[in-house]
Amino acid sequence: MQLDDITLPDDLLWINEFDWNPVEQNLERSLTGALLVQEGELKQGRSMELSGGDSAGWVTRDTVVSLQTLAETPNKIMPLVLPDMRLFSVIFDRSSGSPMVANPVLEEAYPAVDSYYYLLLRLIIVP
Secondary structure (H helix, E strand, C coil): CEECCEECCCCCEECCCCCCCCEEEEEEECCCCCEEEEEEECCCCEEEEEECCCCCCCEEHHHHHHHHHHHCCCCCCEEEECCCCCEEEEEECCCCCCCEEEEECCCCCCCCCCCEEEEEEEEEEEC
């Protein structure tokens, strides 16, 4: 898996791949009590969360630092290539806080660049 110029482990999973609903719906009642339904297609902005959970997708501290540096760049559109060769253009999703969560697999007072971390990346697919 490749995000921009950073190689990520192939066992990171797209954990919300099937949570996407491309149709937005609004329901209201008229003064007569009739149901008013409006629907429209969502054209962009699909959420993508990549995580290995507690058992997979571990990355090194060096990768975490590279991702953090990349996340500090505003409006950065990045190519993302999944292990099955699907290609997406993505940006970091900052709408609900940090776009990246990295927690050490083993707590160390002074982690080395090759110490492992659990990773959660929050991205948005853009055109």
